[in-house]
Amino acid sequence: MQERLSPLNLEAIKEPGPLPILPDRKADLEKKALESQYERDEITKKHLNKVFIFFIWIAFIAFILVFFIRVLHFVLPDDIQWLSAEQIQGIDKLIFSGTIGGFIGRYFKRYDNT
Numbered sequence: 001m002q003e004r005l006s007p008l009n010l011e012a013i014k015e016p017g018p019l020p021i022l023p024d025r026k027a028d029l030e031k032k033a034l035e036s037q038y039e040r041d042e043i044t045k046k047h048l049n050k051v052f053i054f055f056i057w058i059a060f061i062a063f064i065l066v067f068f069i070r071v072l073h074f075v076l077p078d079d080i081q082w083l084s085a086e087q088i089q090g091i092d093k094l095i096f097s098g099t100i101g102g103f104i105g106r107y108f109k110r111y112d113n114t
Contacts, residue, residue: 066091 070091073083083091 063095067095070095 069083070088073081073088
């Protein structure tokens, strides 16, 4: 005797739902460690950026003061000048040679062709 097979109800077959997400303590700790390391790195970068900008401003102000003193010394009469010839030569070397002079020269070369 053979049993008669009933037709299959294929519409009742579905995929299983999403698996429940179980808390993973180790993964949570690693995630928190990475996030805190990223935050520390960002704070350090911001701090170093502020320090760098501060030193750029200090260097700029010092350069302007030295340049102003040199121009003032050039304009004043001889009896009021207070710098010696060696000091003036040192200021001239500082302004017109080395890195500062290279920067100034590069700046003027760039805009000289226009």
